[in-house]
Each structure stands twice: as structure tokens, then as C-alpha cells.
Amino acid sequence: MFRGDKVFEKFEKRVWLSSPTMHGDELKYMKEAYTSNWMSTVGENINEVEKKVCEYTGSKYAVALSAGTASLHLAIKAAGIKVYGMPKSGVNVLEGKKVFCSDMTFAATVNPVVYEGGEPVFIDSEYDTWNMDPKSLKKAFEIYPDVKIVVIAHLYGTPGKIEELNKIIEEHNAVLVEDAAESLGATYKGRQTGTFGDYNILSFNGNKIITGSSGGCFLTDDEEAAKKVRKWSTQAREDAPWYQHEELGYNYRMSNVIAGVVRGQLPYLDEHIARKKAIYERYKAGVKDLPLLLNPFDNENSNPNFWLSCLIVDSDAMCRQVRSENETCYIKETGKTCPTEILESLSKINAEGRPIWKPMHMQPIYRMNPFITKEGSGRARTNAYISGEITDIGMDIYSRGLCLPSDIKMTTDEQDRIIEVIRSCFG
Ligand SMILES: *Cc1c(COP(=O)(O)O)cnc(C)c1O
Numbered sequence: 001m002f003r004g005d006k007v008f009e010k011f012e013k014r015v016w017l018s019s020p021t022m023h024g025d026e027l028k029y030m031k032e033a034y035t036s037n038w039m040s041t042v043g044e045n046i047n048e049v050e051k052k053v054c055e056y057t058g059s060k061y062a063v064a065l066s067a068g069t070a071s072l073h074l075a076i077k078a079a080g081i082k083v084y085g086m087p088k089s090g091v092n093v094l095e096g097k098k099v100f101c102s103d104m105t106f107a108a109t110v111n112p113v114v115y116e117g118g119e120p121v122f123i124d125s126e127y128d129t130w131n132m133d134p135k136s137l138k139k140a141f142e143i144y145p146d147v148k149i150v151v152i153a154h155l156y157g158t159p160g161k162i163e164e165l166n167k168i169i170e171e172h173n174a175v176l177v178e179d180a181a182e183s184l185g186a187t188y189k190g191r192q193t194g195t196f197g198d199y200n201i202l203s204f205n206g207n208k209i210i211t212g213s214s215g216g217c218f219l220t221d222d223e224e225a226a227k228k229v230r231k232w233s234t235q236a237r238e239d240a241p242w243y244q245h246e247e248l249g250y251n252y253r254m255s256n257v258i259a260g261v262v263r264g265q266l267p268y269l270d271e272h273i274a275r276k277k278a279i280y281e282r283y284k285a286g287v288k289d290l291p292l293l294l295n296p297f298d299n300e301n302s303n304p305n306f307w308l309s310c311l312i313v314d315s316d317a318m319c320r321q322v323r324s325e326n327e328t329c330y331i332k333e334t335g336k337t338c339p340t341e342i343l344e345s346l347s348k349i350n351a352e353g354r355p356i357w358k359p360m361h362m363q364p365i366y367r368m369n370p371f372i373t374k375e376g377s378g379r380a381r382t383n384a385y386i387s388g389e390i391t392d393i394g395m396d397i398y399s400r401g402l403c404l405p406s407d408i409k410m411t412t413d414e415q416d417r418i419i420e421v422i423r424s425c426f427g
Contacts, residue, residue, distance in 0.1 A: 007420045008349060015351040015414050016407040018207045018308060021272065026264030033256045041234065043256030045263045049217070052266045056185075057192040059200070059219040061226035064254035064262075065233055068181040068203025068216035073112040074229045074252065075199035075218055076151070079175045080116055082198070082225070083148040090248050094118030098147050100140055102132045102179070103371065104359045104394040105153040109179045110366075113151065121147065122361040124373040125394045129297055130356075131160025133393065134168060135374040141172050143372060148174045154183035154193050155357070156403070157209065157276070157307030158297045162188050162196045175199070181216070184209055185273050186305040188298075194219050204262050209276065209307050210269050212262035215254050275408045276306035279415065283309045283404060286419035290426055291317035295401075310356065312401040313337060317426065321399065325364065337425040339402040345421050346405065351414075356401040359394035 029045050038044065046064050053062040065071045080093030087093060095117040101110045103122035110120045123140055126133035132152050141147065150169050154160050162178075169176050178197030180186075186193045194200040199222070204215035218229045231237070236249030254262075284294050291314035297304045321330040321338035330340045339355055346353040361371035361378060371378040373392045390396045405418055 007417050007424075010348070011350040011414060011417075013350075015405045015410050015418070017352045017354055017403060018406050019409070020206050020211045020213070021268075021408045023264065023268050025267070026261040029260030029263045030257050031260075033260050038256045041253035041255055043259070045256045045259035046254055049254070049259045049262045049266070052263070053202070053217055053219070056266070056269070057194050057219060059192075059195050060221040061219070061223060063218040063226055063229045063233065064259055065216045065218055065229075065252045066254055066258075067214055067252075068179075068201055068205060069108040069112065070233070070250070070252040071201035071203075071216035071218045072108065072151075072177070072179060073115055074232055074250070075177045075197075075201050076112045076116050076118070076149070077232070078199050078220075078222075078225045078229060079149045079177050080118070081228075083175055092117030094149075097149075098144055098370070100137065100144075100147055100150040100174075101360070102151060102153040102155075103361050104130065104357050104397060105155060105179070106181070106357055107360065107363070107365075108181070109151060109153045110360055113149075118149075119369060120151075120360065120366065121370040121372060122359070122366070124371070124378060124392050125359075125397060126161070127296070127393060127397075129158050129160050129302075130155050130295060130397055131158065132165060133374060134161055134164040136372050137165060137168050139374055139376060140372040141168065143376065144370075145172070147172070149177065150174055151177045151179060152197070153179035153181070154186060156295055156310055157183045157186050157305035158295060159183060159186050159188040159193050159302040159304065161298070162193070166196055177201075180219075181205070182208065182307050183305055185269050187303045189301050195221075198222065199225060204258075204265075209272050209305050210262070210265035212254070212258040212265070215258045215262055217254075272408060273305045276309075276406060277304075279406055279408075279410065280306045280309045282412065282415055283311070283419065286416070287311065287422060290423065306406075308406045309404045310401055311342075311404060311422075312397060313339065313342075315400065318400055323399070335426060339400065342422055342425050343402055345425055346418065349417065349421055351405045351418055351421075353405060354403040356398045356403065358398055359392075361392075362395060362398070 176197035180194030181203035204212035
């Protein structure tokens with residue numbers, strides 16, 4: 001296909017993991033905001049985004065906010081008040097309360113629990129979808145039967161075992177907060193992610209499947225909660241001629257300019273998903289004879305949005321790789337490789353890859369938080385952790401996996417060269 005020397009030449013233009021892909025309408029709607037002077041957190045673009053997001057996902061209510069993280073914060077606050085009521089102080093809704101959270105995810109999934117004074121308890125992942133493991137969640141409820149809130153993310157756009165997880169959550173009368181920041185457009189048994197939880201969120205960050213450059217959205221079928229979130233996000237003003245406040249407010253509303261970008265992107269969501277899927281399938285075909293797997297999904301029940309294509313190297317094809325808190329090295333062995341070598345090789349040709357999200361239970365900031373695997377407390381094996389032994393599924397996927405360049409604008413020629421570079425690492 002290529003002359004050997006050509007494959008390893010640097011791309012002139014960097015091939016990104018996932019960068020914004022604009023279509024033109026974004027500028028039109030931003031301009032409308034400008035010319036109509038709705039340069040504020042009120043306006044037609046915001047209304048349209050909320051309407052279109054409801055239509056697309058099937059959620060009853062949508063509140064457009066400044067970021068996915070802000071949306072999660074207010075979702076957690078709504079969940080906390082629903083379960084525990086408003087505390088006398090009006091702040092720290094989760095003071096001292098444990099909350100079950102996805103472990104292998106972006107930190108923004110779990111930080112909002114801490115904003116509200118709660119304590120994240122991390123639940124191990126499973127190999128079938130790389131999301132929260134139902135067996136581990138069951139175990140966690142055995143250990144902490146009083147927990148009433150569960151936060152679940154769908155990693156890289158692949159729906160987790162949401163029905164099974166939800167059944168366990170319902171059995172314990174707990175509330176589900178669904179983090180669909182990465183999975184907008186992905187479905188499980190035909191139903192959109194971001195509609196399974198009592199409170200749910202989306203993100204329009206620059207690297208997501210569609211973007212507003214920033215932005216997020218709160219989704220719910222609970223009218224009261226939607227009203228509350230809208231109020232909190234705009235400084236919690238009461239109905240009065242002056243600034244009257246009974247509740248703690250935030251400045252979390254989406255800007256009408258940002259909403260113009262999101263509004264312009266929404267009609268292209270399905271096209272983005274189709275192009276991401278084609279990238280995933282091209283990788284899959286290109287590496288099918290290598291000792292590795294692409295990020296797996298439930299073929300029968302789910303349609304991922306294929307936001308990022310990832311791979312995991314088979315255990316017996318892994319060369320030795322060691323990671324400290326901020327450095328990594330490996331020892332090359334013939335026929336074997338590791339994420340570090342593949343990422344270095346991609347970087348050499350100017351293509352951007354990334355390690356899998358480092359699990360929260362391995363993060364210094366959360367080192368004292370409980371971590372539950374299907375066997376029980378994953379924290380009992382600290383010695384194994386220090387010695388580098390793999391003791392849980394999240395750590396295993398993290399050590400053997402990586403995210404591949406998955407940018408929609410990547411050409412097939414570029415992707416073929418990337419596949420050749422991956423192939424060369426197994427040499
Ligand atoms: C991006 C992301 C968020 C945060 O969204 P922002 O809009 O960047 O604040 C939360 N959770 C997950 C899983 C994400 O990938």
C-alpha cells in the first residue's frame with residue numbers, strides 16, 4: 001500500500017484525537033445573536049437548543065448550561081435534595097454522604113459530588129463495555145446499603161449495561177445521575193443515553209461529538225427539577241422587583257452565542273456519528289489480525305456514537321511497561337508492545353493518541369476514597385498496587401489500552417498510515 005519509508009513520515013497537519021468539525025450554520029446563528037443583540041444568556045438560540053435536544057433524545061426537559069461539569073453539579077444537587085432534602089445551611093447538600101461513581105472516567109464525572117460535600121465511592125469497570133460493572137455495584141450496595149445516589153458515565157460513547165445497573169439502583173431505591181457527556185446520540189435498546197437517569201447531562205465541549213466550543217445540558221423528565229436547575233443556573237432569583245434570594249445561586253447558564261454554535265451543530269450529529277463509526281470500522285478491519293481488541297460494545301442491544309476509537313493490547317502481547325505518577329517507560333520485546341510504545345509512535349508521525357482515562361481510584365486526589373470491585377474492597381490490596389500488580393479491571397484496561405486518533409476530518413490515507421504504525425509496534 002505504502003512504500004515503507006512513507007508510512008513513518010510526519011503528517012504535515014496534525015491528526016487529532018477529536019477536534020471540532022464545523023459546517024457553516026454555526027456562524028449564521030452566532031451572527032443572528034449578534035445582529036439581534038441577544039449577546040447574553042437569553043435568546044432564540046438557547047430556546048432552540050433546548051427544544052432540539054428534547055426532540056432528539058426524547059427527554060421531556062432540557063436546560064442549556066455553560067458546561068457539562070456545571071450540568072453535573074446541578075444534577076448532583078438536584079439528586080441530593082430529592083434524596084436527603086435541603087440542608088438547613090442551604091449548602092453542601094451531600095455533606096458526609098457516600099455516592100457510588102464510575103471509576104474509569106473523566107474527573108468531571110465525580111468532582112461535582114465533592115463540590116456538594118459528598119464522598120465518591122468508586123465502582124470497578126467491566127470488560128464488555130468498559131463501563132460500571134453491575135456485579136461490583138451490587139457488592140457496593142452490600143457494603144454500603146444506605147447509599148442513595150449513583151453516577152454513571154458511558155465511556156467513549158459506548159453505552160454501559162444501563163438496564164442491569166438501573167435494576168440494581170431501583171432495588172435500592174437510589175437515584176441515577178447519568179453522565180452522557182461522551183455518548184450523545186448513543187442508544188441502548190433504542191433509547192438514548194442521557195434519558196435513563198432521574199437527572200442526566202450532556203457536554204458540548206470542544207472535543208465532544210458535537211460542540212458549542214463549550215457548553216452543556218441538563219436533562220430530566222422531572223418538571224420541578226428542570227425549573228430548579230434553570231433557577232439555580234441564573235443566580236437563583238426569586239420572583240420580586242429587586243434581587244431577592246432564598247436559595248444559593250450559580251452563574252451556569254449557556255450563552256446565546258455558544259448556543260448558536262450548538263444549534264448549528266445539532267443537525268449534523270447523525271452525520272458525525274456515521275463518520276465516527278466508519279473510523280471505528282476501518283480500524284477494526286485494519287488491525288483484525290493483531291493481538292488486540294477495539295473498545296467493545298454490546299452488539300445486540302446498543303448503538304454507540306463511536307466518539308473515540310480505542311484499543312486494548314492482549315495481555316500476552318504486552319511488553320513490560322511501568323508508569324509512575326507522571327512518567328512512563330517500557331522495555332521493547334519482539335512481537336510485543338504496550339500503550340506507551342504505540343502512543344510514542346503515533347506522536348512521532350504527528351498523530352494524537354491518549355491513554356485511557358486513568359481510573360479515579362488510582363488518582364492521588366482520591367486515594368483515600370473507597371473503591372469496590374466484585375470481590376469487595378479493592379483498597380485491601382494496596383501492596384499489590386504499589387508493586388504494580390494488576391488487581392482490578394479498571395487498572396488493567398488503563399494499563400493495556402489507549403485512545404486512537406478519531407478525528408472526523410482524518411482522511412482514509414491518514415488512517416491507513418496510522419494503522420501501519422500500530423502494526424509496526426507489534427514487530
Ligand atoms: C467532557 C466530560 C465531562 C465534562 O464536560 P465539560 O463540558 O467539559 O464540562 C464530564 N464527564 C465526562 C465523562 C466527559 O467526558
